[in-house]
Amino acid sequence: MSATTTTPRExxxxxGAGLRATAKVLPEHARAHNRALLLQHLFHxxxxxxxxxxxxxxxxxxxxSDLVSVLLAEGLVEELGxxxxxxxxxxxxxxxxxxxxxxxxxxxxxxxxxxxxxxxTLAGEVVVRRSLAVDERSGDDLVDLLTRFARRLLSAATRxxxxxxxxxxxxxxxxxxxxxxxxxxxxxxxxxxxxxERLGLPVQVANDADTAALGEYTYGGAAGSMLVLxxxxxxxxxxxxxxxxxxxxxxxxxxxxxxxxxxDGEPCACGRRGCLETVLSAPALRRAVAGxxxxxxxxxxxxAGRVLGAALAPVVSALNLAEVLLCGPPELLDGxxxxxxxxxxxERTMPAVGAGLRLRMAALGGDVVLAGAAVLVxxxxxxxS
Ligand SMILES: [Zn+2]
Numbered sequence: 001m002s003a004t005t006t007t008p009r010e011x012x013x014x015x016g017a018g019l020r021a022t023a024k025v026l027p028e029h030a031r032a033h034n035r036a037l038l039l040q041h042l043f044h045x046x047x048x049x050x051x052x053x054x055x056x057x058x059x060x061x062x063x064x065s066d067l068v069s070v071l072l073a074e075g076l077v078e079e080l081g082x083x084x085x086x087x088x089x090x091x092x093x094x095x096x097x098x099x100x101x102x103x104x105x106x107x108x109x110x111x112x113x114x115x116x117x118x119x120x121t122l123a124g125e126v127v128v129r130r131s132l133a134v135d136e137r138s139g140d141d142l143v144d145l146l147t148r149f150a151r152r153l154l155s156a157a158t159r160x161x162x163x164x165x166x167x168x169x170x171x172x173x174x175x176x177x178x179x180x181x182x183x184x185x186x187x188x189x190x191x192x193x194x195x196x197e198r199l200g201l202p203v204q205v206a207n208d209a210d211t212a213a214l215g216e217y218t219y220g221g222a223a224g225s226m227l228v229l230x231x232x233x234x235x236x237x238x239x240x241x242x243x244x245x246x247x248x249x250x251x252x253x254x255x256x257x258x259x260x261x262x263x264d265g266e267p268c269a270c271g272r273r274g275c276l277e278t279v280l281s282a283p284a285l286r287r288a289v290a291g292x293x294x295x296x297x298x299x300x301x302x303x304a305g306r307v308l309g310a311a312l313a314p315v316v317s318a319l320n321l322a323e324v325l326l327c328g329p330p331e332l333l334d335g336x337x338x339x340x341x342x343x344x345x346x347e348r349t350m351p352a353v354g355a356g357l358r359l360r361m362a363a364l365g366g367d368v369v370l371a372g373a374a375v376l377v378x379x380x381x382x383x384x385s
Contacts, residue, residue, distance in 0.1 A: 034059055035067055036383025042097040043384045047080050049092030068095055075101050099123035105153045105164045106373035110208040112183060112233055115149055119157045120374045124219040128156040138185035147198050162381045163202040165373030167211030173251045176205035204376035208369050209254055210245060212327055213238025215372030218385050220363035223322035228362060231328030235277045241319050261311050279307050285332045298336035305337035309344025316345060317353050327362040334361050
Protein backbone atom coordinates (compact mmCIF):
# COMPACT_ATOMS: atom_id res chain seq x y z
CA MET A 1 0.00 0.00 0.00
CA SER A 2 1.37 3.43 -0.88
CA ALA A 3 1.82 6.04 1.78
CA THR A 4 -1.06 8.12 0.41
CA THR A 5 -3.63 5.31 0.35
CA THR A 6 -5.86 5.07 3.37
CA THR A 7 -7.99 2.10 4.30
CA PRO A 8 -11.61 2.76 5.24
CA ARG A 9 -10.69 2.20 8.87
CA GLU A 10 -7.91 4.79 8.72
CA UNK A 11 -10.11 7.32 7.00
CA UNK A 12 -12.79 6.72 9.64
CA UNK A 13 -10.19 7.54 12.27
CA UNK A 14 -9.12 10.67 10.40
CA UNK A 15 -12.60 12.08 9.85
CA GLY A 16 -14.79 10.42 12.42
CA ALA A 17 -12.61 10.17 15.50
CA GLY A 18 -14.29 13.16 17.16
CA LEU A 19 -18.07 13.26 16.98
CA ARG A 20 -18.25 16.99 17.33
CA ALA A 21 -16.07 18.73 14.78
CA THR A 22 -14.10 21.48 16.49
CA ALA A 23 -11.18 22.56 14.29
CA LYS A 24 -9.89 22.88 10.75
CA VAL A 25 -8.24 19.85 9.09
CA LEU A 26 -6.15 18.95 6.04
CA PRO A 27 -7.07 20.50 2.66
CA GLU A 28 -8.42 17.30 1.07
CA HIS A 29 -11.08 16.97 3.75
CA ALA A 30 -11.50 20.64 4.40
CA ARG A 31 -14.68 21.37 2.50
CA ALA A 32 -16.73 18.50 3.92
CA HIS A 33 -15.24 19.11 7.35
CA ASN A 34 -15.90 22.86 7.30
CA ARG A 35 -19.45 22.27 6.11
CA ALA A 36 -19.93 19.91 9.08
CA LEU A 37 -18.44 22.57 11.38
CA LEU A 38 -21.06 25.09 10.30
CA LEU A 39 -23.96 22.64 10.53
CA GLN A 40 -22.73 21.43 13.91
CA HIS A 41 -22.64 24.97 15.25
CA LEU A 42 -26.07 25.87 13.86
CA PHE A 43 -27.54 22.61 15.18
CA HIS A 44 -26.39 23.21 18.76
CA UNK A 45 -26.25 27.01 19.00
CA UNK A 46 -29.29 27.90 16.90
CA UNK A 47 -29.56 30.82 14.44
CA UNK A 48 -26.25 32.64 14.01
CA UNK A 49 -24.97 35.45 11.75
CA UNK A 50 -22.29 34.67 9.16
CA UNK A 51 -19.83 36.83 11.10
CA UNK A 52 -20.50 34.92 14.33
CA UNK A 53 -20.22 31.61 12.45
CA UNK A 54 -16.79 32.70 11.24
CA UNK A 55 -15.76 33.63 14.78
CA UNK A 56 -17.11 30.38 16.27
CA UNK A 57 -15.47 28.10 13.70
CA UNK A 58 -12.26 30.09 13.00
CA UNK A 59 -13.11 29.93 9.27
CA UNK A 60 -12.77 33.04 7.10
CA UNK A 61 -15.84 35.16 6.31
CA UNK A 62 -15.44 34.26 2.63
CA UNK A 63 -15.39 30.51 3.34
CA UNK A 64 -18.42 30.81 5.59
CA SER A 65 -20.36 32.83 3.01
CA ASP A 66 -19.54 30.31 0.25
CA LEU A 67 -20.57 27.34 2.38
CA VAL A 68 -23.77 29.06 3.57
CA SER A 69 -24.70 29.73 -0.08
CA VAL A 70 -24.38 26.03 -0.85
CA LEU A 71 -26.36 25.05 2.26
CA LEU A 72 -29.08 27.59 1.35
CA ALA A 73 -29.32 26.06 -2.13
CA GLU A 74 -29.59 22.58 -0.60
CA GLY A 75 -32.37 23.78 1.68
CA LEU A 76 -30.50 22.74 4.80
CA VAL A 77 -30.32 26.29 6.18
CA GLU A 78 -32.45 29.39 5.79
CA GLU A 79 -32.08 33.11 6.35
CA LEU A 80 -34.14 34.24 9.32
CA GLY A 81 -34.07 38.03 9.03
CA UNK A 82 -32.00 40.40 11.09
CA UNK A 83 -31.11 40.26 14.74
CA UNK A 84 -32.44 43.22 16.72
CA UNK A 85 -29.40 45.48 16.44
CA UNK A 86 -27.51 47.11 19.25
CA UNK A 87 -24.48 47.96 17.15
CA UNK A 88 -24.24 50.65 14.52
CA UNK A 89 -23.86 49.69 10.86
CA UNK A 90 -25.62 47.09 8.77
CA UNK A 91 -27.57 44.63 10.95
CA UNK A 92 -26.50 40.99 10.57
CA UNK A 93 -28.83 38.45 8.93
CA UNK A 94 -29.25 35.31 10.99
CA UNK A 95 -28.83 31.88 9.39
CA UNK A 96 -30.60 28.88 10.90
CA UNK A 97 -30.72 25.17 10.24
CA UNK A 98 -33.99 23.88 8.73
CA UNK A 99 -34.37 20.94 11.10
CA UNK A 100 -37.96 20.37 9.82
CA UNK A 101 -37.06 20.34 6.13
CA UNK A 102 -35.67 16.81 6.12
CA UNK A 103 -36.47 13.69 8.09
CA UNK A 104 -34.73 10.57 9.32
CA UNK A 105 -36.09 7.03 9.67
CA UNK A 106 -34.97 5.28 12.86
CA UNK A 107 -35.41 1.63 13.87
CA UNK A 108 -34.89 0.07 17.32
CA UNK A 109 -34.23 -3.69 17.34
CA UNK A 110 -33.29 -3.93 21.01
CA UNK A 111 -36.58 -5.59 22.04
CA UNK A 112 -36.70 -9.27 21.13
CA UNK A 113 -40.47 -9.27 20.60
CA UNK A 114 -41.16 -5.95 18.84
CA UNK A 115 -39.44 -3.86 16.18
CA UNK A 116 -39.99 -0.19 16.95
CA UNK A 117 -39.54 2.61 14.46
CA UNK A 118 -40.12 6.30 13.92
CA UNK A 119 -39.80 9.11 11.46
CA UNK A 120 -38.01 12.01 13.16
CA THR A 121 -37.11 15.58 12.27
CA LEU A 122 -33.43 16.47 12.30
CA ALA A 123 -34.06 17.98 15.75
CA GLY A 124 -35.09 14.54 17.02
CA GLU A 125 -38.83 15.17 17.24
CA VAL A 126 -40.92 12.10 16.47
CA VAL A 127 -43.29 12.72 13.54
CA VAL A 128 -44.61 9.18 13.03
CA ARG A 129 -44.29 6.09 15.19
CA ARG A 130 -44.74 2.45 14.17
CA SER A 131 -44.12 -0.97 15.70
CA LEU A 132 -44.34 -4.52 14.47
CA ALA A 133 -44.34 -7.90 16.24
CA VAL A 134 -41.23 -9.95 15.48
CA ASP A 135 -43.16 -13.23 15.84
CA GLU A 136 -39.94 -15.08 16.58
CA ARG A 137 -38.47 -14.32 13.16
CA SER A 138 -34.69 -14.42 12.93
CA GLY A 139 -31.93 -14.65 10.32
CA ASP A 140 -32.94 -13.72 6.75
CA ASP A 141 -36.65 -13.66 7.66
CA LEU A 142 -35.94 -10.89 10.16
CA VAL A 143 -33.99 -8.92 7.51
CA ASP A 144 -37.01 -9.21 5.19
CA LEU A 145 -39.34 -8.07 7.96
CA LEU A 146 -37.03 -5.16 8.71
CA THR A 147 -36.98 -4.15 5.04
CA ARG A 148 -40.79 -4.10 4.85
CA PHE A 149 -40.98 -2.18 8.12
CA ALA A 150 -38.47 0.44 6.93
CA ARG A 151 -40.44 0.86 3.66
CA ARG A 152 -43.60 1.50 5.69
CA LEU A 153 -41.80 4.17 7.69
CA LEU A 154 -40.34 5.75 4.55
CA SER A 155 -43.78 6.01 2.97
CA ALA A 156 -45.08 7.63 6.16
CA ALA A 157 -42.44 10.38 6.05
CA THR A 158 -43.76 13.86 5.29
CA ARG A 159 -40.44 15.37 4.11
CA UNK A 160 -37.47 14.00 2.12
CA UNK A 161 -35.60 11.37 4.17
CA UNK A 162 -31.79 11.70 4.35
CA UNK A 163 -31.12 8.22 5.66
CA UNK A 164 -32.10 5.27 7.83
CA UNK A 165 -30.51 4.45 11.20
CA UNK A 166 -30.81 1.11 12.99
CA UNK A 167 -29.85 0.20 16.56
CA UNK A 168 -29.24 -3.56 16.65
CA UNK A 169 -28.26 -5.99 19.36
CA UNK A 170 -24.90 -7.73 19.02
CA UNK A 171 -21.45 -6.71 17.88
CA UNK A 172 -21.62 -4.33 14.90
CA UNK A 173 -18.62 -2.98 12.98
CA UNK A 174 -18.29 0.67 11.86
CA UNK A 175 -19.67 -0.20 8.40
CA UNK A 176 -22.89 -1.61 9.79
CA UNK A 177 -21.97 -5.28 9.47
CA UNK A 178 -23.46 -7.33 12.29
CA UNK A 179 -20.49 -9.44 13.31
CA UNK A 180 -22.52 -11.46 15.78
CA UNK A 181 -26.06 -11.25 17.18
CA UNK A 182 -26.83 -14.78 18.41
CA UNK A 183 -30.40 -14.04 19.53
CA UNK A 184 -31.27 -12.88 15.99
CA UNK A 185 -29.31 -15.70 14.29
CA UNK A 186 -27.21 -13.04 12.56
CA UNK A 187 -23.54 -13.67 11.96
CA UNK A 188 -21.26 -11.69 9.66
CA UNK A 189 -24.33 -10.02 8.15
CA UNK A 190 -23.75 -6.81 6.10
CA UNK A 191 -27.04 -5.35 7.36
CA UNK A 192 -26.39 -1.70 6.45
CA UNK A 193 -25.31 -2.57 2.90
CA UNK A 194 -28.24 -4.95 2.38
CA UNK A 195 -30.83 -2.46 3.60
CA UNK A 196 -29.22 0.40 1.71
CA GLU A 197 -29.41 -1.56 -1.55
CA ARG A 198 -33.05 -2.52 -0.95
CA LEU A 199 -34.22 0.90 0.22
CA GLY A 200 -32.12 3.04 -2.10
CA LEU A 201 -30.97 5.27 0.78
CA PRO A 202 -27.92 5.54 3.04
CA VAL A 203 -28.35 3.19 6.02
CA GLN A 204 -26.34 3.21 9.25
CA VAL A 205 -26.39 0.31 11.72
CA ALA A 206 -24.77 0.27 15.17
CA ASN A 207 -25.04 -1.68 18.41
CA ASP A 208 -28.16 -0.69 20.36
CA ALA A 209 -26.32 0.37 23.54
CA ASP A 210 -23.84 2.43 21.49
CA THR A 211 -26.82 3.97 19.71
CA ALA A 212 -28.43 4.79 23.07
CA ALA A 213 -25.22 6.55 24.13
CA LEU A 214 -25.28 8.69 20.97
CA GLY A 215 -28.93 9.57 21.59
CA GLU A 216 -28.17 10.77 25.11
CA TYR A 217 -25.07 12.62 23.95
CA THR A 218 -26.73 14.57 21.15
CA TYR A 219 -30.35 14.97 22.27
CA GLY A 220 -30.21 14.21 26.01
CA GLY A 221 -27.53 16.68 27.10
CA ALA A 222 -25.15 14.01 28.44
CA ALA A 223 -21.51 14.83 29.21
CA GLY A 224 -18.77 14.22 26.63
CA SER A 225 -17.25 11.42 28.72
CA MET A 226 -19.97 9.06 29.80
CA LEU A 227 -21.36 5.55 29.75
CA VAL A 228 -24.95 4.52 29.09
CA LEU A 229 -25.84 1.20 30.71
CA UNK A 230 -28.85 -0.46 29.08
CA UNK A 231 -30.78 -2.83 31.32
CA UNK A 232 -33.36 -5.02 29.59
CA UNK A 233 -33.36 -8.70 28.69
CA UNK A 234 -29.59 -8.32 28.82
CA UNK A 235 -27.12 -5.69 30.00
CA UNK A 236 -25.02 -3.62 27.62
CA UNK A 237 -23.15 -0.33 27.58
CA UNK A 238 -22.27 2.37 25.09
CA UNK A 239 -19.33 4.65 25.85
CA UNK A 240 -18.44 8.15 24.69
CA UNK A 241 -15.05 9.54 25.76
CA UNK A 242 -13.93 13.09 25.02
CA UNK A 243 -16.80 13.48 22.58
CA UNK A 244 -15.99 10.37 20.53
CA UNK A 245 -17.80 7.04 20.54
CA UNK A 246 -15.52 4.25 21.78
CA UNK A 247 -15.48 1.31 19.34
CA UNK A 248 -12.63 -0.85 20.64
CA UNK A 249 -10.34 -3.26 18.80
CA UNK A 250 -13.11 -5.73 17.90
CA UNK A 251 -15.98 -3.19 17.93
CA UNK A 252 -17.19 -4.78 21.18
CA UNK A 253 -16.38 -1.93 23.60
CA UNK A 254 -19.00 -1.72 26.32
CA UNK A 255 -19.84 -5.44 26.50
CA UNK A 256 -20.05 -5.33 30.29
CA UNK A 257 -22.99 -7.73 30.62
CA UNK A 258 -20.79 -10.82 30.56
CA UNK A 259 -18.11 -9.69 32.99
CA UNK A 260 -18.05 -12.16 35.90
CA UNK A 261 -19.18 -10.39 39.08
CA UNK A 262 -20.20 -13.32 41.31
CA UNK A 263 -17.93 -16.33 41.75
CA ASP A 264 -19.97 -19.51 41.21
CA GLY A 265 -23.05 -17.38 40.60
CA GLU A 266 -26.19 -18.11 38.60
CA PRO A 267 -25.75 -19.75 35.16
CA CYS A 268 -25.76 -17.22 32.29
CA ALA A 269 -27.06 -17.49 28.70
CA CYS A 270 -23.45 -17.20 27.52
CA GLY A 271 -22.62 -20.56 29.12
CA ARG A 272 -20.64 -19.21 32.09
CA ARG A 273 -21.74 -18.30 35.61
CA GLY A 274 -22.15 -15.14 37.64
CA CYS A 275 -22.08 -12.57 34.79
CA LEU A 276 -23.31 -9.03 35.55
CA GLU A 277 -26.34 -9.89 33.42
CA THR A 278 -27.38 -12.65 35.88
CA VAL A 279 -27.64 -9.98 38.62
CA LEU A 280 -28.70 -6.84 36.80
CA SER A 281 -30.90 -7.76 33.79
CA ALA A 282 -34.54 -6.71 34.18
CA PRO A 283 -35.75 -10.35 34.54
CA ALA A 284 -33.02 -11.05 37.15
CA LEU A 285 -33.98 -7.96 39.17
CA ARG A 286 -37.69 -8.86 38.97
CA ARG A 287 -36.90 -12.36 40.24
CA ALA A 288 -34.83 -10.87 43.07
CA VAL A 289 -37.70 -8.73 44.39
CA ALA A 290 -40.60 -11.12 43.70
CA GLY A 291 -42.76 -11.66 46.78
CA UNK A 292 -40.79 -9.25 48.99
CA UNK A 293 -42.22 -6.33 50.97
CA UNK A 294 -40.98 -2.81 50.16
CA UNK A 295 -38.10 -2.80 52.68
CA UNK A 296 -36.89 -6.26 51.64
CA UNK A 297 -37.15 -5.34 47.97
CA UNK A 298 -35.06 -2.21 48.56
CA UNK A 299 -32.44 -4.32 50.33
CA UNK A 300 -32.32 -6.74 47.38
CA UNK A 301 -32.05 -3.89 44.86
CA UNK A 302 -29.33 -2.22 46.96
CA UNK A 303 -27.36 -5.48 46.89
CA ALA A 304 -27.57 -5.50 43.08
CA GLY A 305 -26.55 -1.83 43.09
CA ARG A 306 -23.41 -2.63 45.10
CA VAL A 307 -22.47 -5.32 42.57
CA LEU A 308 -22.99 -2.78 39.78
CA GLY A 309 -20.91 -0.12 41.56
CA ALA A 310 -18.05 -2.57 42.05
CA ALA A 311 -18.18 -3.61 38.38
CA LEU A 312 -18.26 0.00 37.15
CA ALA A 313 -15.53 1.42 39.43
CA PRO A 314 -12.53 0.31 37.30
CA VAL A 315 -14.28 1.39 34.09
CA VAL A 316 -15.18 4.81 35.48
CA SER A 317 -11.64 5.24 36.82
CA ALA A 318 -9.86 4.09 33.67
CA LEU A 319 -11.86 6.50 31.50
CA ASN A 320 -12.48 9.27 34.08
CA LEU A 321 -16.15 9.39 33.14
CA ALA A 322 -18.30 12.35 34.21
CA GLU A 323 -21.60 10.48 34.03
CA VAL A 324 -23.09 6.99 34.07
CA LEU A 325 -26.64 6.86 32.73
CA LEU A 326 -28.99 3.99 33.53
CA CYS A 327 -31.46 3.08 30.83
CA GLY A 328 -34.19 0.61 31.78
CA PRO A 329 -37.19 0.11 34.11
CA PRO A 330 -37.14 3.06 36.57
CA GLU A 331 -39.11 1.13 39.22
CA LEU A 332 -36.14 -1.24 39.48
CA LEU A 333 -33.20 1.07 38.77
CA ASP A 334 -34.10 4.53 40.08
CA GLY A 335 -34.11 4.04 43.84
CA UNK A 336 -32.18 1.84 46.26
CA UNK A 337 -30.19 0.30 43.39
CA UNK A 338 -28.98 3.62 42.01
CA UNK A 339 -28.15 5.01 45.48
CA UNK A 340 -26.17 1.90 46.46
CA UNK A 341 -24.31 1.86 43.14
CA UNK A 342 -23.40 5.55 43.58
CA UNK A 343 -22.11 5.01 47.13
CA UNK A 344 -20.08 1.96 46.06
CA UNK A 345 -18.60 3.84 43.11
CA UNK A 346 -17.52 6.72 45.39
CA GLU A 347 -16.04 4.30 47.95
CA ARG A 348 -14.05 2.44 45.31
CA THR A 349 -12.63 5.35 43.31
CA MET A 350 -10.30 8.17 44.25
CA PRO A 351 -11.95 11.56 44.89
CA ALA A 352 -10.55 13.03 41.67
CA VAL A 353 -12.64 10.47 39.78
CA GLY A 354 -15.62 9.82 42.05
CA ALA A 355 -16.39 13.21 43.58
CA GLY A 356 -17.85 14.80 40.46
CA LEU A 357 -19.32 11.61 39.03
CA ARG A 358 -23.07 11.53 38.40
CA LEU A 359 -25.00 8.27 38.22
CA ARG A 360 -28.44 9.13 36.89
CA MET A 361 -31.30 7.82 34.80
CA ALA A 362 -31.11 8.35 31.03
CA ALA A 363 -33.06 11.42 29.92
CA LEU A 364 -34.73 10.00 26.81
CA GLY A 365 -36.44 6.97 28.36
CA GLY A 366 -37.94 4.44 25.95
CA ASP A 367 -37.06 6.48 22.85
CA VAL A 368 -33.34 6.52 23.51
CA VAL A 369 -32.37 3.98 20.82
CA LEU A 370 -34.63 5.65 18.23
CA ALA A 371 -33.05 9.03 19.00
CA GLY A 372 -29.58 7.51 18.75
CA ALA A 373 -30.43 5.81 15.44
CA ALA A 374 -31.36 9.27 14.12
CA VAL A 375 -27.97 10.56 15.33
CA LEU A 376 -26.23 7.77 13.37
CA VAL A 377 -27.75 9.28 10.22
CA UNK A 378 -27.06 12.90 11.22
CA UNK A 379 -23.42 12.04 11.94
CA UNK A 380 -22.92 10.11 8.70
CA UNK A 381 -24.78 12.49 6.36
CA UNK A 382 -24.21 15.91 7.93
CA UNK A 383 -21.34 15.52 10.41
CA UNK A 384 -23.61 16.46 13.32
CA SER A 385 -23.72 14.70 16.68
ZN1 LIG B 1 -22.70 -14.30 30.53
